[in-house]
Amino acid sequence: MLKIKNLHASIEGTPILKGINLEVKPGEVHAIMGPNGSGKSTLASVLAGREEYEVTEGEVSFKGKDLLELSPEDRAREGVFLAFQYPVEIPGVSSTNFLRTAVNQVREYRGLEALDAVKFLSIMKEKMKLVEIDQKLLSRSLNEGFSGGEKKRNEIFQMAMLEPTLSILDETDSGLDIDALRIVSNGVNQLKSSENATIVVTHYQRLLDYIVPDFVHVLYNGKIVKSGTKELALELEEKGYDWIKEEADAASV
Amino acid sequence: MSKDNQILEELTSKDYEHGWSVDMEVDEAPTGLNENIIRWISAKKEEPQWLLDWRLKAFKTWLDMKEPEWANVTYPKIDLQGLKYYSAPKKSNKPKSLDEIDPELLQIYERLGISLNEQKKLQGIAVDAVLDSVSVGTTFKETLSKMGIVFCSFSEAVKEHPELVKKYLGSVVPMTDNYYAALNSAVFSDGSFCYIPAGVRCPMELSTYFRINAANTGQFERTLIVAEEGSYVSYLEGCTAPQRDENQLHAAVVEIYAAKNSEVKYSTVQNWFPGDKNGKGGIYNFVTKRGICAGDFSKISWTQVETGSAVTWKYPSCILKGDNSIGEFYSVAVTNNYQQADTGTKMIHIGKNTKSRIVSKGISAGKSQNSYRGQVQVMKRATNARNFSQCDSLLMGDRCGAHTFPYIDIQNSSAKVEHEATTSKIGEDQLFYCNQRGIATEDAVALIVNGYAKEVLNQLPMEFAVEAQKLLALTLEGSVG
Numbered sequence A: 001m002l003k004i005k006n007l008h009a010s011i012e013g014t015p016i017l018k019g020i021n022l023e024v025k026p027g028e029v030h031a032i033m034g035p036n037g038s039g040k041s042t043l044a045s046v047l048a049g050r051e052e053y054e055v056t057e058g059e060v061s062f063k064g065k066d067l068l069e070l071s072p073e074d075r076a077r078e079g080v081f082l083a084f085q086y087p088v089e090i091p092g093v094s095s096t097n098f099l100r101t102a103v104n105q106v107r108e109y110r111g112l113e114a115l116d117a118v119k120f121l122s123i124m125k126e127k128m129k130l131v132e133i134d135q136k137l138l139s140r141s142l143n144e145g146f147s148g149g150e151k152k153r154n155e156i157f158q159m160a161m162l163e164p165t166l167s168i169l170d171e172t173d174s175g176l177d178i179d180a181l182r183i184v185s186n187g188v189n190q191l192k193s194s195e196n197a198t199i200v201v202t203h204y205q206r207l208l209d210y211i212v213p214d215f216v217h218v219l220y221n222g223k224i225v226k227s228g229t230k231e232l233a234l235e236l237e238e239k240g241y242d243w244i245k246e247e248a249d250a251a252s253v
Numbered sequence B: 001m002s003k004d005n006q007i008l009e010e011l012t013s014k015d016y017e018h019g020w021s022v023d024m025e026v027d028e029a030p031t032g033l034n035e036n037i038i039r040w041i042s043a044k045k046e047e048p049q050w051l052l053d054w055r056l057k058a059f060k061t062w063l064d065m066k067e068p069e070w071a072n073v074t075y076p077k078i079d080l081q082g083l084k085y086y087s088a089p090k091k092s093n094k095p096k097s098l099d100e101i102d103p104e105l106l107q108i109y110e111r112l113g114i115s116l117n118e119q120k121k122l123q124g125i126a127v128d129a130v131l132d133s134v135s136v137g138t139t140f141k142e143t144l145s146k147m148g149i150v151f152c153s154f155s156e157a158v159k160e161h162p163e164l165v166k167k168y169l170g171s172v173v174p175m176t177d178n179y180y181a182a183l184n185s186a187v188f189s190d191g192s193f194c195y196i197p198a199g200v201r202c203p204m205e206l207s208t209y210f211r212i213n214a215a216n217t218g219q220f221e222r223t224l225i226v227a228e229e230g231s232y233v234s235y236l237e238g239c240t241a242p243q244r245d246e247n248q249l250h251a252a253v254v255e256i257y258a259a260k261n262s263e264v265k266y267s268t269v270q271n272w273f274p275g276d277k278n279g280k281g282g283i284y285n286f287v288t289k290r291g292i293c294a295g296d297f298s299k300i301s302w303t304q305v306e307t308g309s310a311v312t313w314k315y316p317s318c319i320l321k322g323d324n325s326i327g328e329f330y331s332v333a334v335t336n337n338y339q340q341a342d343t344g345t346k347m348i349h350i351g352k353n354t355k356s357r358i359v360s361k362g363i364s365a366g367k368s369q370n371s372y373r374g375q376v377q378v379m380k381r382a383t384n385a386r387n388f389s390q391c392d393s394l395l396m397g398d399r400c401g402a403h404t405f406p407y408i409d410i411q412n413s414s415a416k417v418e419h420e421a422t423t424s425k426i427g428e429d430q431l432f433y434c435n436q437r438g439i440a441t442e443d444a445v446a447l448i449v450n451g452y453a454k455e456v457l458n459q460l461p462m463e464f465a466v467e468a469q470k471l472l473a474l475t476l477e478g479s480v481g
């Protein structure tokens, strides 16, 4: 579904990603871990098409298409979803109104007819249960004055509404208490199918107890320096990142 | 230059939708401005002597006045002698009823989406249509007159209700008020008049639709709204003009009189031709709007959505004379390309326990300049006066400007005046967030801007709010991405 080959990207002339290789197949869950500043959010942003980042080398194909050729909105319409590490506030625009605009533009792209208000609302009601989100929250201005947990829940709610094929969750667990973590993970797990895939970006192995990955990758200094299974996450939890950094630094000399 | 700016550079403004004009036979005054022209206009309109005298007095006053220069706008001097001060479609000659209005005129309004045909009536809205200098027709007159409501063109009011016109004309905006108001008083050609008798709640929105068609003609209309004790009316004004290379002058006066316990809601969606994207042409919109809450517990509320004009100079104001009276001003002003707007309000608290509320939302894009100018004045007698002002500016790109000029003058220590101001930039973050959810940039801008202006748009009557939302989106089309 997603094939990343030798991806290099920089921001304002500074190289951040230095040759990423990754393949994600339908039905898989990949976890990307790594110390602060290693490039995890950058990778997520580049895949979503943020214009500040310049791709200097490499290829990304998504469902056979050249992802890097597509505009950010077309990537979303093709099924790429990014749950933001820091969801953005839009004053005066309710989550409901925002999502209806989004869902209908995505539907239009996919050749489906627009949902009327009634239909939209009934779908919304159903998906709201997934992340135990309150309708009152959804009629408020998008993310404005939301608590950290509410913002993250709202991200997953949007994911549920947009039914993406590839979801990238950027530190969706950060700032969540244990209950919220359970709710959010539950939502993600219920949305999982054999047709879609998830990339979970996280710092902590804690999340991976809830969302169980098929593969774990460690990103360090713009490269994936180690890949493994769930056990790798446990090892990292126990030993920290230093041994990986040392290994990687030694290899690059 | 950052990417952000590069994107904003690529301005591809959408053409003005109402830029067409119609060739037709007109009855017009000779070019220029002098006493004879004023006599000519007055004679054309078969006015009584007192009104001619009033005009001439205004003209004399005006001759001694200077064009104001304090506003934060720059434009080449207007050659007032190069304008015509009266232009009327020949065919509009006094239709007795709407059926007699020339189909060609009706078509002009149909094309603007306004039907003067009562069969195809706009739901619950009575319309007075003003083309260039004259009113071409008013709908629902009979329905309204059964309730004692007068809603007609200004000229007609002069003929049918001279005592009312005489009593209120110039009572809120005196002819000496300012340069443009004096000019308007001398040469005004037509406009709307409405009178709501005591205790009557006007059952429909009253609306005037101004259209400039003729070239080189100034439009100087006057609107007078009188709400008697305990009455209510909601009044709407809309306007468009053809796209022309030269600048055109629009200098209107609006006066509102609110008696005890009455309420007047006045809404404008101003969409005059703003000039092309290089700043050529466009309307100079120099307007004086003022209301007086003359009676206790009266209320006047101004809502404006300003999207058009090359230069806007406009400060709808409230004189809160009656005790416990309330003045409100809700404004969205959008400027794009080379537009300049200097707009705001004045709230003058005279009576006790008077309250005012100001919500101003400026949006600037392109190379435009957008200024808010607001004055809150609390007089000695105005015990317990309250004012709340919220002035927000939204910038799109970094070649435009937003400016806020609040003036506060308090002569009573019990007054409470609050002023809040914010300036924000439409964020790359917000746009990217929308894009990432599948929303195209143009639609994202519309969404964000409408959200920002929501508090003001909510004040508009439903049909107008929808129009206004579309207009905001249209005005800003091409300003990002």
Ligand SMILES: Nc1ncnc2c1ncn2[C@@H]1O[C@H](COP(=O)(O)OP(=O)(O)O)[C@@H](O)[C@H]1O
Pocket (backbone or CB within 6 Å): A011, A012, A014, A016, A034, A035, A036, A037, A038, A039, A040, A041, A042, A043
């Ligand atoms: N606008 C920017 N200009 C320069 N460097 C940046 C910019 N944004 C991020 N970086 C740098 O890129 C690196 C990777 O950041 P990020 O992808 O956010 O890391 P992570 O998500 O793994 O913590 C960091 O060293 C960060 O300082």
Ligand SMILES: [Mg+2]
Pocket (backbone or CB within 6 Å): A040, A041, A042, A085, A170, A171
């Ligand atoms: Mg990060």
